[in-house]
Amino acid sequence: MSSQISNLFTEVQLGALKLKNRFVVAPLTRQRTNPDDGVPNDLLVEYYTQRASFGLIITECSQISPLSNCFPGSAGIFSEEQVQGWKKVVDSVHSKGGLIMLQIWHCGRAVSLSQTGGKAPISSTDKPVPGKNYFANNEEYGKPERLTKEGIQQVINEFKQGAINAKRAGFDGVELHAANGYLVDQFLRDGVNDRTDEYGGSVENRSRFCLEVIDALISVFGSDRVAIRLSPTGRNNYMFDSDPMSLLQYLIPQLDSRGLAFIEVKRHGVNQWDDSSDGAKQIPTETFFEIMRKLCKGNLIANDNVSIEDMKNYLSNNICDAVSFGTLSISNPDLPERVQNGYEINYKVDRSTFFTQGAKGYTDYPLANKNI
Template sequence: MPSLFDPVNYGSIEAKNRIVLAPLTRARNTKEAVPTDIMVKYYADRASIGLIISEAVGINRAALGWPYGPGIWNQKQVDAWKPITKAVHEKGGKIVCQLWHMGRAVHSQVTGTQPLSASATKYPGQLHVYGGKADSEIAHPLSVQEIKSIVEDYATAAKNAIAAGFDGVQIHAANGYLIHQFLGDSTNLRTDEYGGSLENKTRLVKEVVAAITDAIGPERTGIRFSPNGEDQGVSIANPEPIYLDIIKFLNERKVAFVGLRESNPTSNFSRSDQPKLGNKFHEHFNGRLILNQDYTREEAIKTVEEGNADAISFGRPTIANPDIVEKFKRNIPLVEWANEIKYWYIPGTVGYTEPPPSAETN
């Protein structure tokens, strides 16, 4: 019977425990999407976690619309990631780079270009820009040639990640971003080879997976999904056939791991009454399965012990608890920062590598 604290491999990546750092956008990079020095400490402080999944990292300029988010499309960015991955490795940790294209969920004030998506749809509501928020814009529907170029950019970004010292990559195919937009009924209105049928809607994710596994090997490749309910305006009326088809392809490509953000009827981040698909992934996917969404320590231990997942990822609790593994082992209550949310996406060390003012503990 496996334990949450036992070693596990994700393809070629050997992790010392089954706790995973979920990708957390923290916005401590430069406007040019270059990682900064304070990120070295942030990631190294969490190296006791079995596998670190980096914050989402843009594959090109048009892909990255989060103010002060990171990129991996040029040499300056690659060089800036190197001391971060080195620091994690020196502390015995493993880290993969989450590759991100936000699709329509960007604003031209940040990217400098019109948002891109499967079809000419619009993100629901406002988007983050420098200094605040702005109303979303209608997306440019990608041409087939533009799609092929983006697939190439994914492969280049994966190779750049390995050059930067990452142990592998995770493809971000969740949370209402570009790949998810191609899967969605509400966002993919195309009538060409990328729209309409199940086969066509899954074409982009399969092409990206194929390009990346060819570029760096399937043993260093993972992918993330959020298959339940509506996510940032992207909805799939009947997700099970879509994801079973994708799983079959992932198995053919020998992809090492899948991260799954499950639905939760009470969550503020992924509220849905739609049935979870974790059991379907567990039944059909041949690689490692990482589950995520508001797991408690006890739920995580039970889920792994019962064999329903290979690992559990934690996001928000790790912000104030870089030592979450030791606290879970010893059953020590986690620290809570009272005004944590205020400091998620602003520059500086406060709320990042040091507690915010008036931080509280339990």
């Protein structure tokens, strides 16, 4: 094995988690539970267990309350049945030597009224997402209620309860979903956050909610089992920030000072959700991870359109500590083994089954080595 390849298979300590290699399953919503209850089922047990050879699995974004979900069929983390369902997933992944963190999440305003049963969504703002909701038959998004300070505290408590539940399910930690235009991101970025109180305006104020949630998660798991995902230039859910570098120059040192397990950064993407190139101009895609590395003193996971060649280069040059793969981990449940053994990588991913029900396009991608 060349030294560049072997770098991919060295252990790495991310907070309390010792990863056996540098491959991470990126968080991927797949909507495979019963939409009526969001309880992880046997299909999820099989899907996540298939990926236990990755150094770490980060789960699909998991909602902390019924109102906080815009993906029908996503697995939640607020009911006892969900906790017990996740426990089966976690136990099975652990039995195969894998590590698994829950991506904990609130969608905020990115939800339609048909999905909330007519209840107003919540956000930092009272302005709805301007586009149409793909996950609700292209309906309009609901007009959100601007969270009051009491409302903010209630959501923080829900995040904390979600973390308590995740701990009971046996997860190795939690990753706060602060990316892709969902609730935490709706506070972070000034394209949406139009508040005039201590949760809006300056970068310190816009970061306040995020850091309060992080502190609530730390109070449950300890800082070395808490992580965060950021997408400072992503345009999903019509997000924008006029000056992402200034936000990061404040937020990342704040996160670093807490000693988190890692920060996962998603650079501006090439997929249909990052539908404008504006973000890519703000922090150049080519040098995005180098810039993040300079800002971030702790562990860094790089995401979005990272090839295996890029991964070798990043790890050799200490640009990141691990790489998370989205689409490649869908079509290659055994990606680490494929790379290690020189097996063919499956680049053909079936997008039509990203958000459907059942095994098709979920658990039926073959393993290269059938004995694994």
